[in-house]
Amino acid sequence: MKTTFVTLIALFAFISLHSQDAAEILRRVDANLSSENRVFESEMTIHGKRSSRTITSKSYAEGNSRSFTEYLSPASEKGTKMLKLEKQLWIYSPSTDRTIQISGHMLRQSVMGSDLSYEDMMDDRRLTEIYHAVVKGQAGMDGRGVWILELTAKTADVAYQRQLMWVDRERYVPLKQELYAKGGKLLKSMELKDVVQVQGRWFPTTMIYKDMLKQGKGTEFRITNIKFDQKIPDYIFSKASLKQ
Amino acid sequence: MKTAIKLAYRNLIGAGLRTWLNVIVLSFSFVIIIFMKGIMTGWDYQAKTDMTNWQIGGGQYWHEAYDPYDPFTFIDSHAPVPAGMLEEIERGEAMAQLIVQGTLYPAGRMVQVTIRGIDPAQQVLQIPTARLDTLTDDIPALIGSMMAKNSRLNEGDYVTLRWRDAAGTFDATDVIVTGIFATNVPAMDAGQIYIPLDTLRAMAMLPGEASILTFRESERQRPGLPGWKLMSKPELTREVDELIKTKQTGQTVLYGILLLLAMLAIFDTQVLSIFRRQKEIGTYIALGYTRQQVVGLFTVEGSMHAVLAALAGAAYGVPFLAWQAKVGWTLPMEASEFGMAMAQTLYPVYSVGLVATTVLLVTITTAIVSYIPSRKIAKMNPTDALRGKLQ
């Protein structure tokens, strides 16, 4: 009797999660990942056919419309800056002292030879804005309980129409994502690790991207320092700041 | 004149082997010049025919943003097929192609490709699009042999194709290679993959749209369509003209040397005739011929080599040239590496004009070369000539 009761409770909890809480889970994921603005330093490790290299950068991002990134190392990349305002992207390279506007078509090319395109990097709309979520099940992952969420695009202009997302049940942080093509083919996978608590949020600081259609070891993205809701001066998001 | 020709003919035939050697050499000039020029005409014809058959039809309308050399433009270069063209497409006299940039993943490698949506039932181009009309659950795809070689794909292979729809959403699927075709038009082969038009339109969420329209009929004056630019056949085949002009120029030197060679023989023959037949010349003059008439006689005699050569050339040249026109000439020219339409085997095309101008050219040259040594006759003293005492 007692076991039945517990089972019923668990079942009830699960069902309620299905219907109502998938959206809630996603909202809480957004609460962890999205912010008014953020300032972070990161390392990106790209595994090439011959060698791997690591690029470090410092970024300022505000909502999903404005971001500014400055590359810190290696020497060849140092001082290169990228400014994104809405759908436009400018790149400044100190060696040429030029500000190049990257046309829409180029945004689909890979960033620095990684498995990420500029668009991938720039699209940081809140998940709840673009996806419907459904809980598909629960599982364990690296010793943590996770919900498996299926996300389906609400709007047409989304790069990946469907995602599977493994969300930590306690911390509301995705630990794994699979990005699918409209036709259902798996295109990219992301592993998210090293979750730390920053300013009351749980945040994965390591992400491993992999283009599933291509051979290769993927791209590792590690955040070494992140701060949310900072006062970012407005000039950062201006073309003038590129040349500074 | 009739006598002159009769005399010339008898003299030539009488000279036997010497005449025939000259005639054979001269006949080579005819046959080789006609053959080589025929090859060039054939090449021109074939390159343009290949382009017509495989790529451009009778001409095309390009979406105004379409630039075949800039795949980044493909994302913007599509529009609904203009109403004015629909009926022509319906009749099979024109066809629409939708062009989308994509990425192919043969064996885990990434290859940028141009996806061409093409109507499997189209008859305007020779691309065997009927091969796309197969019963399969997967998307059928057609590729050229160069593409197949470069991406190491065979018929029946599955390969992952990724593209983005009009809204930018990624999509990918495995397509099955249902056909591999060989074409001499590299633009339609390298980096191109063909799938059914309606499938691509659905895939890209561009129903009813196209990037280029190809029509069969080249003669008709075409109206401008707003949003589309008209590309006429001469515009699309301009490069072929350039290439052929280069090669033709190089060949002219060959003709020149060949003619020079034949003329050397004629000249030598003429000089000797005049030297050996002084008495004959003296006799003609003694008989009341003017010197100019005698010069004429000898010139006619020399020129008659060309006439005989034309006949001799025809005797073996006609069957040879006809045979070549049938089996073709495997041309030592690899222009496909430069992205030009080029067949490995060319079929010479001979026109009446070509044959006539060649005969005329060789005959006039021969006449001139025959005339030059004959002028000497005009300076001869007939009495000395009669006695054979000249020189």
Next chain:
Amino acid sequence: MIKFLLKGLWRDKSRSRLPIIIVSLGVMLTVWLHAYITGFMGDTIEMNARFSHGHVKVMTRAYAEDMNQLPNDLAITGADSLLETLKTAFPGMEWAPRIQFGGLVDAPDEVGETRAQGPALGLGIDLLSPGSREDERLNLSRSLVRGRMPDQAGEALLSDEFAVKLGVNPGDDVTLIGSTMNGSMAMYNFTVSGTLSFGASIMDRGTLVADLHDVRAALDMHDAAGEILGFSKSGFYEDDDSREMAGSFNAMHEGSRDEFAPLMKSLSQQGNMGQYVDITNTWSQYISLIFIFAMSLVLWNAGLLGGLRRYGEVGIRLAMGEEKGHVYRSMIIESVFIGIAGSVIGTMAGLFLAYLIQKYGINISGMMQGASVMFPSSIRARITPVDFYIGFFPGLLSTVLGTMLSGIGIYKRQTARLFKELEA
């Protein structure tokens, strides 16, 4: 007797001069023509060699696999030391490291922001080292439309059509945006020194040519090269030699499992070029054969004519009691000398002419709409070892044969009629 005959030929110019002139002319034409045909027919091979294939090409094995994708991430590293090795191992060759790449060319406005932009094919070649022959190989100087060749670091050439599209003039700056050897984004400024016509729209639409050092710096490819092209010093492709060279080079790395070990391919081992090389050789031979045959007929005829010229002389000699066989033999020996003399003179003259056309080319630019890279403005002859002896076939054999045939007439002449003939 030989001495006597030679003396006769020498002193009696009418016996030697005209026949030798005719034979020389004929042989000269033969030699010249053969060299021209070889050059003309091989022109496309050389075009391909100069432009992309080299007579041999060294790449990494991995690069060779995906050659058509310009995979610079698989380029040769340590190119300079490899270059030295190649120079030492194959002293008969000239080596040209090159980098082919793709990218964007961006033209700035007054404040340095993007005004116009377009995709480009790029070619990094050695333009600035003294003694580099790349300009000549690619016919660049002659294909200039505007401006001049780069003469210092940081300068580049654009295809003219592209420059017009970008609104760029010689002297203006453009930025190349490409990707480095390891995939990072690369940006590099060039000053456009001049613009080029390529003659093929795929190139005219967007091509940038710059010095190798600049391209290396731009793409972070220090001491690297996508490919090292080898050209024989003679300037002409020799298939057997090139294959052999590739074979011996590759044998050195046979044991290596490294996919970045260097690999050499002869021109004929790249793409469809092998088939093309074969066809070219076959057809050059056919065409040469036809011409040599024609030439032989001409000289045969000249031999016949020569015999006839000496009809009177032979008559006198016979009348004086010289044996027919002796006259015949002496005439044949004379014709051998004439043939040899004519062939030697003709071969020399022919080689000289061919050399001029090999060196300077026949300028056909007047017949073309201006020069361009893909369509050279001149056609060149090519002297091969064959040219040194090929003239002797028509020159010697045909002359002698002609004399032999015409000389048969000697035996038909009747001594009784000789005086009657001579009286006339």
